[in-house]
Each structure stands twice: as structure tokens, then as C-alpha cells.
Amino acid sequence: MKKIFSYTEGLTRRPTHYCPGCTHGVIHRLVGEVVEELGLRGRTVGIAPVGCSVLAYEYFNCDMFEASHGRAPAVATGAKRTRPNLIVFTYQGDGDLASIGMAEIVHAANRGEKFTTIFVNNAIYGMTGGQMAPTTMPGQHSTTSPGGRNCDEAGYPIRVAELLSTLTTPAYIERVAVHTPAHTIRAKEAIRKAFELQAEGRCYTFIEVLSTCPTNWGLSPRESEKWLENVMMPYYTLGVKKRPEDFDGGIFHGKH
Amino acid sequence: MAKVLMKGNEAIGEAAIRAGCVHFFGYPITPQSEVPEYLAKRLPEVGGRFVQAESEVAASNMIYGAAGVGMRVLTTSSSPGISLMAEALSYIAACELPVVLVNIMRAGPGLGGILPSQGDYLQATKGTAHGDFDLIVLAPDSVQEAVRLVISAFELAEKYRNPVMVIGDGMIGQMMEPVEFPDEVKGPPLDPGDWALTGCAGREKRIINSLYLDPDFADRHNRKLKAKFERIREAEQRWEAYNCDGPCDLLVVSFGMMSRICKTAIEELKAEGFKIGLFRPITLKPYPYEALRKAADKAKRIISIEMNMGQMIEDVKLAALGTKPIDFFGMAGGLVPSPDDVVAALRDSLKKAGAGGKAR
Ligand SMILES: Cc1ncc(C[n+]2csc(CCOP(=O)(O)OP(=O)(O)O)c2C)c(N)n1
Ligand code: SF4
Numbered sequence: 001m002k003k004i005f006s007y008t009e010g011l012t013r014r015p016t017h018y019c020p021g022c023t024h025g026v027i028h029r030l031v032g033e034v035v036e037e038l039g040l041r042g043r044t045v046g047i048a049p050v051g052c053s054v055l056a057y058e059y060f061n062c063d064m065f066e067a068s069h070g071r072a073p074a075v076a077t078g079a080k081r082t083r084p085n086l087i088v089f090t091y092q093g094d095g096d097l098a099s100i101g102m103a104e105i106v107h108a109a110n111r112g113e114k115f116t117t118i119f120v121n122n123a124i125y126g127m128t129g130g131q132m133a134p135t136t137m138p139g140q141h142s143t144t145s146p147g148g149r150n151c152d153e154a155g156y157p158i159r160v161a162e163l164l165s166t167l168t169t170p171a172y173i174e175r176v177a178v179h180t181p182a183h184t185i186r187a188k189e190a191i192r193k194a195f196e197l198q199a200e201g202r203c204y205t206f207i208e209v210l211s212t213c214p215t216n217w218g219l220s221p222r223e224s225e226k227w228l229e230n231v232m233m234p235y236y237t238l239g240v241k242k243r244p245e246d247f248d249g250g251i252f253h254g255k256h
Numbered sequence: 257m258a259k260v261l262m263k264g265n266e267a268i269g270e271a272a273i274r275a276g277c278v279h280f281f282g283y284p285i286t287p288q289s290e291v292p293e294y295l296a297k298r299l300p301e302v303g304g305r306f307v308q309a310e311s312e313v314a315a316s317n318m319i320y321g322a323a324g325v326g327m328r329v330l331t332t333s334s335s336p337g338i339s340l341m342a343e344a345l346s347y348i349a350a351c352e353l354p355v356v357l358v359n360i361m362r363a364g365p366g367l368g369g370i371l372p373s374q375g376d377y378l379q380a381t382k383g384t385a386h387g388d389f390d391l392i393v394l395a396p397d398s399v400q401e402a403v404r405l406v407i408s409a410f411e412l413a414e415k416y417r418n419p420v421m422v423i424g425d426g427m428i429g430q431m432m433e434p435v436e437f438p439d440e441v442k443g444p445p446l447d448p449g450d451w452a453l454t455g456c457a458g459r460e461k462r463i464i465n466s467l468y469l470d471p472d473f474a475d476r477h478n479r480k481l482k483a484k485f486e487r488i489r490e491a492e493q494r495w496e497a498y499n500c501d502g503p504c505d506l507l508v509v510s511f512g513m514m515s516r517i518c519k520t521a522i523e524e525l526k527a528e529g530f531k532i533g534l535f536r537p538i539t540l541k542p543y544p545y546e547a548l549r550k551a552a553d554k555a556k557r558i559i560s561i562e563m564n565m566g567q568m569i570e571d572v573k574l575a576a577l578g579t580k581p582i583d584f585f586g587m588a589g590g591l592v593p594s595p596d597d598v599v600a601a602l603r604d605s606l607k608k609a610g611a612g613g614k615a616r
Contacts, residue, residue, distance in 0.1 A: 012461075041456065041457075042455050042456055042457025042458070043455035043457060044455065044456075045325065045453045045455065047321075054467060055467075057463045057465055058463075061456075061461060062455075062456055062461055063453035063454070063455060063456050063461055063462050063463075064453070064461065064462075064463050064464070064465075065320075065321065065324055065453065065463075065464045065465070066463070066464065066465040066466065066467055067317065067320075067347075068317065068343055068344065068347050071313070071314070071317040071320075071343075071344070074309070074313070074314040074315075074316075074317035074318050074320075074321065075317050075318070075320055075321035075324070076321060077281075077307065077309075077314075077318050077321060078281060078317065078318035078319055078320060078321025078322035078323075078324070078325075078329070079321040079322065079324060079325045079453070080321075081279070081305045081307055081318075081322070082279045082305060082321075082322040082325060082327035082329065083325045083326075083327065083454070085455075086325065086453075086454075086455055103310055103311060103313070103314065104310070104313075104314050104317070106310075107309075107310035107314065111307075
């Protein structure tokens, strides 16, 4: 009999604690598969955030840090700069990365740190019970925006992939989704590309993954997929935002 | 090696290199900016990495990352920057990682001033950040001793896998003194032991983590950290006792540069027949309580002299345990007491102690 599906060595066998319909688990799986398939597991160090995926250090089957809230990019910088042969990735939620850790992510990206960020955008703070995130959609209800996000007060949701793509240094930036098999296949390609570029020693790579949070969105898993597609995707457009070919830093390398 | 004349901050940077540390992450702040400036130039020469972080928050998490992958690492800052490092220090201590940081203190509170101070004593020794953990804190009184203590900070950090702070006031950082360095870059690279994240090829995966959702586990971990600090307390207390043999009229307790000013004042009063001892803790943590109590036993009275509004005096009181009256003299805000200021304070205390000196 032909084996068509099995565990990935990139993940431990530990059952995850994620809610039914949550796509954190799918994203873990993709990262685990890529790390395994590229043969990088033995020299990979991952950095888990504070958020629902705080226990990611239990799930990824490689050496793992657990960082303080938002600081994973700084921890990754310290690790990768001092042991450049490691493959380093951060796995971060949108509260972690786009709110408390905004300074760390922007500067790590801008310095061109040679690690990869997997950014899970589920438009909410999952772990702490559904509070508003910087990525919460206009009008979206959360426990701290009970009347829906009021953009006059809270501003508009931050498009992190686009924001980082204004920087000259990063090598690869793409936004993907994992709510359908087709999107999941594309997401894996993007994650693979990011790790490949890192393994080649290229600058910073960043993959934003649109993700579901049925529990705090107050929707069923099926409704969550629809909401992601109909509400999030028009605002957070999928696609490559920056490629190594786009690098325009060369023109600034004149004499000073 | 021959002596060289060197600014304290630069000597601190060179000392780290001699201790085998070639990785630095930090953010500029007066009066310690010469450390990053010096290392930005020097580290590439010795095959190391210098990274100017975007903030002290980031710098302190970078050293968490570097130490976590088993590399010897340094950061330096001054008071407001150390406040921003508090969070990471709690994580680093929780995860038992060996890092060395230097605080060249400036006057506070708030943005304060850029002049010397010892206003972070309590922050360094008691309430550095959230949770139960202990730094090791070393306080040099000269540029030469700063060099020695930076080197010894790395040894202690690695021996106990604990963050170590070398704390000096702005004077230590800014003044130039002749110093001698050990010739050799010391020691082999840090031993990544069974804890550092070096990639799991050929072994089980490792985790560096400070999330303890199980309260029993968390309690055990806290006890383990405490037990480690007890070992440090037993083995690592250091102090200088100056003029402390035999009974004395007054015992001065002072640390860092301030203690050198106190020595000048003590010498001046010696000529008048007053016998004044000086006790200088070198490890502010673990504090040498027992040694101080022994010195205090021989004195009529104690005075704690600090460049702050009275912080170490709390430890002096704990050491003396109510056996002797304790005075305080201090200046804050960046004012450095002159020997005359100290002499005046000592005279006050001597009078209260009923000490006569030589009849004049
Ligand atoms: C310094 C600090 N502030 C606040 C928290 C509380 N906290 C934990 S997780 C979290 C939000 C996480 O949300 P997100 O990053 O969106 O991840 P998700 O749970 O949605 O995956 C917050 C605010 C913390 N742990 N540390
Ligand atoms: S709360 Fe939301 S993000 Fe967290 S595990 Fe549940 S569904 Fe996923």
C-alpha cells in the first residue's frame, strides 16, 4: 500500500491545544513540513511568541525559545547574529507583532536580519479573550470594542506586510491564507521560499498568514472561513509584496 | 602587559574582549556611550559582532537570544536604559542564562541628569523586575577594578548561569586611569552544556522557556533559583575592609567611587586622632552582611555614605540589626560629595558618637 500522508518530523506528536477550526495548527504543520523537507530541522531554532501559540515550543520539533510578548525578533537577532549557521524563525500573532512588538519587527526587518517571520494575523487577541488587535477590522466586535472597531478612535487596521515592504532591506514578503486547500498549498510554497532564501543567506523574510479565530470571532469554523474570505481578504490582499529582485538599495551605495 | 591610560567605559569594553566576549548588543545613552563606540570599532577586529539595537528593550532581548544559543554576550547601559531592560532580565534569570550587563548610573529619577549617581542601588539589588530572582551585582571603585570585575562577571555568569550586573557611577565610566589588562583572551568559548539551543541534530530538542502553567512546577523552579542564590551567597561575597582592625570611633559604609572620596576624608581625620574604618561591599548582591556586622561590632557608630537619598543604608541596617546607631550622608542629582563635604558629615557623626580625637 502506498503511504500518502504521515506525521511530519518537523512537529512533535503532541496534540495541540488550539480550538476547533483554528488555523494556527495548519500553519504549524506547514512550517514543520518545510523545515523537514528542506533538511533544516537539525539546525533550526524557532521562537514562540506570547499569544495563543505560546506553546508552539512544545509543538515544533526543533530547538525552541519562548520570548516575552513582542520581542521574538530581538531574540532571533541575538541568536542568528551570534550563530549565523542556525536557521532561525519567529512565529508571532498580530497583537504580539503588530502592537507591543512593532518596534522590534520593523527594526529587525530593516536591519535585514537573516531570519524568517511567520506572522499569524487573526484580527484579534486570541489568548487573552478576544480584545481588539491593531489588525481588527473596521466595525469588528471585540471585547474591548464592544460597539465594533471605531476607526475614528482606534485608527484603521495595520497592513503589516505592506508596511514592511516599504523598507529597502527585506528580501521576501508575502501574504497568504490557509482557509482552503488551494490557499494552503500556496501558503506552503511561500513559507518554503522564505526558508530557502534564509538558507541561502539572504536578508529578512516575512510571511503573513491570515488565520481564523472562531472562538473569539463568535463564528462557527465554516462561518469563520467565509468571514476571512469576505471581510479580511479584500482589505488584506494576498500576494507577494516584496521579492529579492525588487531590491533597490544598490543605488544608495555610492560614496559619502 | 604594561599599564595604559584609559577611560573607564573603554576599559570595560576591552575587559569584555579579554574575557572572551566578542558579542555586544546595546543602545547609546550617556554616560556609557563610549562602551558601544569602543566595541563598534574593536569587535570586528576580533571577529565579533556589534549590533546597535533599536532600544534597550530590544538590546536586552538580543542578549537573551545570544546567551540562549550559548554565546558569551554583553550589554551596557545607564539608569533609564536599565529600567527598559527589566523585563528581559526577569526572563533571562528565569531561564538561567549567563549574561553580563553594565550599568553606568546617572542621576534620576525620570530622565534625570547625565551626571554620576548611585541611585539604582535598590533597583539592582532588590526590585529589578517582576518575580523572584536575583542578580549578582558587582561594584568597582576604580577603572582597574572595573576591568577585574567585568572579567569576573563573565566567570560568575557562566559558573552559576545567572545574569551578572557590574554597576558603577558615571565617574567610573568617564574618568581616565592607568589600567593593566590580562594579556590573553581568557578561556575557551562558553560551554553550551546541555541547555543551549545549538540545533537539535543528533540529540533531543531543547527548549528555553519561562512559562510555568503548573503551579507545582513553578514553585519548584522558584525554589531552585533561590537555592542557587543561597550557594552564591555562601561562596561569592566580596568586600574591602579598610582601617577596620581594632575598635573605631566610626564605621563608614560606602561603595564604588564614593568610597574613595570617603577614604580621603578618613585620612584627613586620622591626623586629628580619629579612628574611622571603612567597609566597602564589592558584591552589592550577595551583600556581605556578616562581614559588615563584624566590622560594625568594633565601631561606636555607623554612617552610610551614598550618592543617593539613602538606599544601601537599608542593607547596613539589616547587617547591624539594631546594635549600633546608623547615620546617613548622601547627595543625589549628580552632585558628587567632595572630601570636605564628607569630612563635615563624619564630624557630625563623630560628635554623636562622643569621640574626642586628639586634644588640639
Ligand atoms: C508584557 C505583556 N503584556 C500583556 C500580556 C498579555 N497577553 C498575552 S497574549 C496577548 C495577546 C496575544 O494576541 P495575538 O498576538 O494576536 O495572538 P493570538 O492569541 O491571537 O494568537 C496579550 C495581550 C503579556 N503576556 N505580556
Ligand atoms: S482563541 Fe482563537 S487563536 Fe486562540 S486557539 Fe482558539 S481559535 Fe485559535
